[in-house]
Amino acid sequence: MFMFFPCFYSFLIGKYYFCRVNINQEIMTSFSDKNGEMMRRGRVEVICGSMFSGKTEELIRRMKRAKFARQSVEIFKPCIDTRYSDEDVVSHEGNSIHSTPVDSSASILLLGSDTEVIGIDEAQFFDDNIVNVCNELANRGIRVIVAGLDLDFKGEPFGPMPALCAIADEVSKVHAICVKCGALAYVSHRTVESDKRVLLGEKMEYEPLCRECYNKARNEEDILRQKNI
Numbered sequence: 001m002f003m004f005f006p007c008f009y010s011f012l013i014g015k016y017y018f019c020r021v022n023i024n025q026e027i028m029t030s031f032s033d034k035n036g037e038m039m040r041r042g043r044v045e046v047i048c049g050s051m052f053s054g055k056t057e058e059l060i061r062r063m064k065r066a067k068f069a070r071q072s073v074e075i076f077k078p079c080i081d082t083r084y085s086d087e088d089v090v091s092h093e094g095n096s097i098h099s100t101p102v103d104s105s106a107s108i109l110l111l112g113s114d115t116e117v118i119g120i121d122e123a124q125f126f127d128d129n130i131v132n133v134c135n136e137l138a139n140r141g142i143r144v145i146v147a148g149l150d151l152d153f154k155g156e157p158f159g160p161m162p163a164l165c166a167i168a169d170e171v172s173k174v175h176a177i178c179v180k181c182g183a184l185a186y187v188s189h190r191t192v193e194s195d196k197r198v199l200l201g202e203k204m205e206y207e208p209l210c211r212e213c214y215n216k217a218r219n220e221e222d223i224l225r226q227k228n229i
Contacts, residue, residue, distance in 0.1 A: 041116070042141040044134050046123075046164050048150040049174040050208045051188040056089060058174060059119050059147040060097045066117040066143070075099040075119035076108050078126055089121045105130035108137075115142060123148035124158040131163045138169075153190035153206070155214065176208035180217075183210040189217055 045062070047055045059075075066073050077089050079101045089099040099119075102108060105126045112118045118137060123130060123146045134144045150165070150173075152158045165171050176185035185208030192205050209217060 041143055042138050043169040044138045044144045044167060045170045046168040047147040047172045048161060050176050050185045051206050052208050053174040053176040055147040055174055056121055059121055059145055062145050063097055063119045071116040073117045074112050074115040076102050077121040079103045080125060081122050105133045109133045117143045120146045123164060124161050126160060128160050130160050131167060135167055151187045153188055155187045178210035178213050179207045180209060180213040185209055186211040187214050189214055
């Protein structure tokens with residue numbers, strides 16, 4: 001009984017310091033996250049890759065981190081993208097964040113002038129002036145996070161994405177998994193008949209393929225097309 005109290009006292013002291021260290025670590029981690037986000041001002045970040053690669057998911061993650069750091073944020077998307085929602089930006093995994101649909105890049109410059117962090121989804125659908133808009137916003141000290149397809153269904157550079165990658169301070173290339181062989185996907189292969197460059201769709205219209213599987217699929221389509229002529 002005599003030995004119980006010193007042991008119990010030591011246990012309480014240890015518990016106190018353990019909790020205090022944990023709380024301090026959480027505070028420092030929170031402070032570090034906020035401080036780190038605040039240091040990312042005046043820059044352009046591009047997230048690119050094929051469909052189903054997690055581009056929008058990563059965009060939403062970065063925007064939510066900025067909100068956690070108590071920064072003012074605004075996210076924009078092209079009006080034509082109404083696949084999951086008319087207003088929200090929604091990832092294939094179902095995560096979402098409220099956005100402002102716009103019909104031109106000039107609207108982003110007007111609506112986002114008083115914002116600390118601006119997100120832009122599906123940038124490949126915007127006009128070429130989106131490059132100048134992103135540069136102008138970054139030069140004003142605004143952090144701009146852009147997500148978009150780098151290649152179209154033919155494997156060609158898509159819209160303003162190559163220029164956005166060129167002027168970006170940071171480019172993150174993300175990859176889906178090839179549905180044929182399991183390798184890293186290279187491009188979004190269209191599985192329906194259409195030559196339109198812009199064709200909104202999901203898993204029924206597109207599949208992520210690696211370079212080898214994509215070339216095989218295109219060759220098979222060419223052979224089939226020749227037979228039908």
